[in-house]
Amino acid sequence: MTITQRDRDLGTAYAMKPAQTRTELTSVVRGTPMGELLRRYWHPVGLVSDATDTPKQVRALGEDLILFRDRNGRVGLLHARCCHRGTTLYYGKVEEDGIRCCYHGWKFDTQGHCLEQPCEPDGGQFKDKVRQPWYPIEERYGLIFAYMGPAEKRPVLPRYECLENMDDGEFVEADDSSIGGGGPAIIPCNWLQHFENVVDPYHVPVLHGSFSGPQFTNMMASMPEVKFDKTPRGIAVRSIRKQDDGKVFYRVTEAALPTLRVVPNPRVAQFARVESIGWTLPIDDTSFRIYVAGRVKTSGDIGRMRSKFNGKFWWDMTEEEHQQFPGDYEAQVGQGEVTIHSEEHFGQSDRGILMIRRMLGEQLEAMEAGQDPIGVSFDTSAAPVEFEAGNYIREG
Numbered sequence: 001m002t003i004t005q006r007d008r009d010l011g012t013a014y015a016m017k018p019a020q021t022r023t024e025l026t027s028v029v030r031g032t033p034m035g036e037l038l039r040r041y042w043h044p045v046g047l048v049s050d051a052t053d054t055p056k057q058v059r060a061l062g063e064d065l066i067l068f069r070d071r072n073g074r075v076g077l078l079h080a081r082c083c084h085r086g087t088t089l090y091y092g093k094v095e096e097d098g099i100r101c102c103y104h105g106w107k108f109d110t111q112g113h114c115l116e117q118p119c120e121p122d123g124g125q126f127k128d129k130v131r132q133p134w135y136p137i138e139e140r141y142g143l144i145f146a147y148m149g150p151a152e153k154r155p156v157l158p159r160y161e162c163l164e165n166m167d168d169g170e171f172v173e174a175d176d177s178s179i180g181g182g183g184p185a186i187i188p189c190n191w192l193q194h195f196e197n198v199v200d201p202y203h204v205p206v207l208h209g210s211f212s213g214p215q216f217t218n219m220m221a222s223m224p225e226v227k228f229d230k231t232p233r234g235i236a237v238r239s240i241r242k243q244d245d246g247k248v249f250y251r252v253t254e255a256a257l258p259t260l261r262v263v264p265n266p267r268v269a270q271f272a273r274v275e276s277i278g279w280t281l282p283i284d285d286t287s288f289r290i291y292v293a294g295r296v297k298t299s300g301d302i303g304r305m306r307s308k309f310n311g312k313f314w315w316d317m318t319e320e321e322h323q324q325f326p327g328d329y330e331a332q333v334g335q336g337e338v339t340i341h342s343e344e345h346f347g348q349s350d351r352g353i354l355m356i357r358r359m360l361g362e363q364l365e366a367m368e369a370g371q372d373p374i375g376v377s378f379d380t381s382a383a384p385v386e387f388e389a390g391n392y393i394r395e396g
Contacts, residue, residue, distance in 0.1 A: 142174030183329030
């Protein structure tokens, strides 16, 4: 194929260069740069209520896993393929001390130790020599967190001030329905397309304001003055909107490693510190979901943060309404399963996107050099992480 200067001058699609994607940032499978970086952190893989004596399928960072809670209350997260003959443990039976494979009855505890091999002589003379791959888990904030990285680099599961210190009448509620994703629980595009959206405040008055009608509040509809800053955890976005009464609406949003979206309520229900944290869990290279934990006063308050479009929830809209009133889901999934980075054209308003990509690249380089990435701590006595994020009113 020969592309002529005339093709380029006319600007037709025929003159486009071969598409390229920054897979070092988008691919999360084991052995890839970003896959290894993300495996240095803890990730939520389910609600606490998901771990029962019925095995549950989980997919995270491109790996198929089985979550269960044995009859003694211990939670296990094992690789789905039985290490004997490879059938899935999804059809296994949970017992007092582990899960038994349906095929030949091998039983594994929550750390993958083989307890029984009933088809073998004496119940299995080599059961101590095999182990079902497993991952460490911890339960916190109504979520089950897994560490999927190298054992010698396992950090402390962080605590967060906004989920530790309750105001009067508050408690922590968890949600797995991808609040903030703008659509269904499983979102069919790469995780980075959503994570970058956290540091893109300029889309709010357009996509969520003038284009699809005010989806949040009129306070969010005006174009902000924005400052982007690096933090010890990621990127902070500080937006200023001047109000008619002379006061200033000051809003801080943060994107923190590994995949945290620290976004105060876009409906500005109150002027205060951030109410919730969302974790953007990469399911694989072409899908993700969001787990949220937040302070609430009434059960279901987290779900009530969900956006409506033309007065309807996303799943109640017709295809014509999705086209007429697009939101985050349509904009991000509309970039494709994995966006084509070589075809982007950045402007001044994209500074946050460039900063977060640069930050991720720096962490990949640090890890390659044998250093620990930012936001990783091995100090069990460390104070809870405190975010600046929130909605605030200041005098002009």
